[in-house]
Amino acid sequence: MKRLTKLVAVTCSSLLLAGSAWAIDLTVVSWGGAYSASQVKAYHEPYMELNPDVNFIYDESAPEAVPKLRAMNEAGNLTWDLVDSIASDAIRLCDEGLAIEVDIDEMLPPAPDGTPASEDFGDLLVSDCIIPQIVYSTVAAYRTDVPEWEGRVPQDICAMFDLENFPGKRALEKRPINNMEWALLCAGVAKGDVYDVLETEEGQDLAFATLDKIKDETIWWSSAAEPRQQMADNEIKLGSSYNGRWFDLINVDGAPVEILWDAQVFDIDGWVIPVGLTPERQEAVVKFLHFATDTQRLADQAKFISYGPARMSSAPLVGKHETLGIEMGPHLPTDPDNAKNIFVYNFEWWADYRDDLDAKFQAWLAN
Template identity: 60%
Template sequence: MKLSTTLLATSALTAAAVAAHAQDMADDMTLVSWGGAYQESQNKAYLQPYLEEHPEVSASWDESSAEAVAKLRAMNEAGNITWDLVDVVASDALRLCDEGLAMELDFNEVLAEGDDGSTPEEDFGDLLINDCFVPQIVYSTTFGYRTDMVGDTPPSSVCDVFDLETYPGKRALQKRPIDNMEWALYCDGVEKDEIYDVLGTDEGVDRALAKLDTIKDQVVWWTAGAETPQLLADGEVVMGSTFNGRLFSAIAEQDQPIDMLWDMQSFDLDGWIIPEGLPEDRLARVLDFLKFATDTQRLADQAKYISYGPARNSSAPLVGQHAELGIDMAPHMPTDPANATNVHLYDYEWWADNRDDLDAKFQSWLAQ
């Protein structure tokens, strides 16, 4: 699916020109994110400070990031782009960029330099996975468990999720193939560096689903990141996957009897894309906000509210204490050495190429 020639005429260079020369900027924005603690960290760290500097601007949140690809495809088909800036995971950013649904950017032209004098491309480094995606944070999908429901020996391996004898009870897993398929193959004996080779075959897909079959009748499937912490808090599941920031909130802010299982946490990136085809006044406003929201200080400020590592190298030294709890945030980051002894790294391009096919197979398996 590709955009029309007219829409594709907007290039990275003309985007910068719009920001520099637009006489009028739109006075409202629709930002798309995931809700919950993460969206609130975005709101506190850079949206509200931006609005304070620009009282003429209003902004609203749409919590539809999980459906970003499908919804942007539909908006493009209808010729009606209602979103201005969209927070997506890296694999979705690859798909949106490949399909011409996300705008290509000249990062050094439209983003702020690092506080250490580095160019944006130097500061973000390898996290700039394509020409459309502006990363904000490094986060992980990992497991939390009820400390009072696991006996005297808490789980230490991700494969304990598949051990119903030692750890009886319900599990919570996200209702999608990503993460679940990799964990299943790893716990079925596949080496980490061979997971995607195996998953790229029909036999590998069947093998992963067969492993998931061993716990399927004990799984509560979730679609929103807030569900697992609530299920854990209510004692409805003994362990469950979700984003590490959600678990941090439940543990540190709500004092729930929950602990983290960092083994084979899945590192991922979250960041912004600009939908292709915005009118010039809306594009100018978005570029102005994007430059502010992704500078060194703003990304460091976000770590005051949630345990996600900032994507800029220049932001890392500025990460300090939680804004309200006063605790040191560094040990709660997925990138902390003590938490990162055995991590899973996504193959973004593989998922971009195979996501639609695996989604269909996974949903068919769920319905069986």
Template identity: 60%
Template sequence: MKLTQFILPPALAMLPVTGAMAQDATLPPCDNCSDTLTISSWGGAYQDMQTKLFAEPYIAATGVKIIWEESSAEAVAKLRAMSEAGNVTWDVADVLASDGIRLCDEGLVQEVPLDEWLSPAPDGTPASKDLEKSVTSACHIPTNAYSTTFAYRTDVAEWNGKVPASICDIFDLETFPGKRALEKRPMNNLEWALICSGVPADQMYDTLATEEGVQKALDKLATIKDQTVWWTAGAETPQLLADKEVVIGSTYNGRLFSLIAEQKQPAAMLWDYEVLDIDGFAVPAGLPEDRLNRAKHFLNFATSTENLAGISKYISYGPARDSSQPLVGNHAALGIDMKPHMPTSPENAKTGFLFNYAWWADHRDDLDARFQSWLAQ
């Protein structure tokens, strides 16, 4: 487990915060608060974003010591073990919505009264209203959304100048010949297959709950099965596209943004029926009062409209607050406008849908077994 600690010297801690963080130079004092804050996150580019956007300005405004643990991929197991040992060392955990639901159900994280803990939008809209499209449990504070969606190569000669415009073009081997890349699990694939079998999106899960619906989805996937490369890691599809081993493939939108905008590969996004997922913060249950107060103070700061809009300066994930959307600007390093790259932008999300955590929790085991059996046939 990797630990990273950030401490500003006292002289720097007294300096005013500038630029996008200027509003926080007058951050109210934190009464009866601990002088350290331990946050679990994911490491890599995502945690780098949180360090620049949240941690460093907060340290500058408060002088607090922040310790990072890069353990969020194991958040459920870690918090279970801490709770059983009676020694919870995390104050804030960055977790996916699905893990937030599990942690909430098990009483390992506490419910969050959004309007008490978080600041309203600049126009006075309460945080609960500003965030309501992204709220998945009473214990999870949504901060950003990413999606599983598609990119395709733009230089496929056999396509005669045409490009995919619909999710159902994935299944059109006549117009768009070539290998596809799909994740080696039933989630998302079954939904897309049903939609392209003519099932209305609002009937998708009712249909998929039946034997006939599952078979219908698998039959649709069977039409491209022998032209599909099945991936298990998010980095695989961008590499397959770059190497011309596939012409179109699904993965996380941030990976595809890197392929297109950073690596300058001849590829473009297909956002139709993207599947949105939510990331955000949770607070372990049973914290002492001073640590809970520090966590609440930090979360109020980090989840402001301006700060969540700033996520897009570093990574192509959409801010969870409605009020943050108009504030999305340019990428800090590339200088490009990030609005067209946001999974939450109105244009990209017009047919998108939120991953149905509750439904998959009830059906995952059975459909995993069914899907893997189908793959082996």
């Protein structure tokens, strides 16, 4: 009888212990593919090792994150805990009140030298809701084996619009963003004036007139994987895509392709915390972010994918690619050699004019 009581007591207390060991499942939404894999290796796996009570559930719905979060919010049924989002989506989520505004310095650790997080991220804090992770860029690339070019090598982004010296099909994204700016730059507009010009009817006409020159020779892509495949198949000679895709094509597939870093357009990808989490879940998410966006962790991600860490203090810590063994520094968009002439994308401006110009752009495409 005594033994039985003891047994019951032991069982009960161990059950209680198990119960109090507070396990939590966090649903993290990201983009899938090589990008998600780099996050899992750099952030999630090390975090789970330190915190065995946290379990991550991966969701690859980031491309539809904004409409899905809006629908979840309207239905009052939030099933996500953390969302990976590009800057323009983060701005929209913030505007719609679907993402919480974060106090970067209160939430995140400073750089190793004590610089507060907000200064460490600097200009990349384009929205009150975003916690930046990486800088990627939309950048042009070209094939190095085009006989028709007779040895000419594209020097700047205007090669994209120059059919005389660089004939052949090109690929551009099927949206006005980036294309309109590049077109204006090559129509002689100074970098600092691009958005002022683009705001006017004449400026938009000028951009379309420049794009008209290559319209018949351009394949418009909606998924960044398309130009990579087309470049690999020699279907296009020049094209725009994300720098990570070109890196893969060049270094993994060994295709005869070079990146044209001129006028690369920086974009930011970061975490947003959806509105409506319970306090416990939010606390768990913040605890994870505290870990996953510190200087070392951000630098670690560059071991797996060629995107630049968002903290300035991470840059010196970037090492070699985990499997290819290539020194990653020179392949990042933020490398000083690559960033000699960057084009700074104006998020605020596009938030205003995106729908307007998109309608005009689609009408232009359809004509």
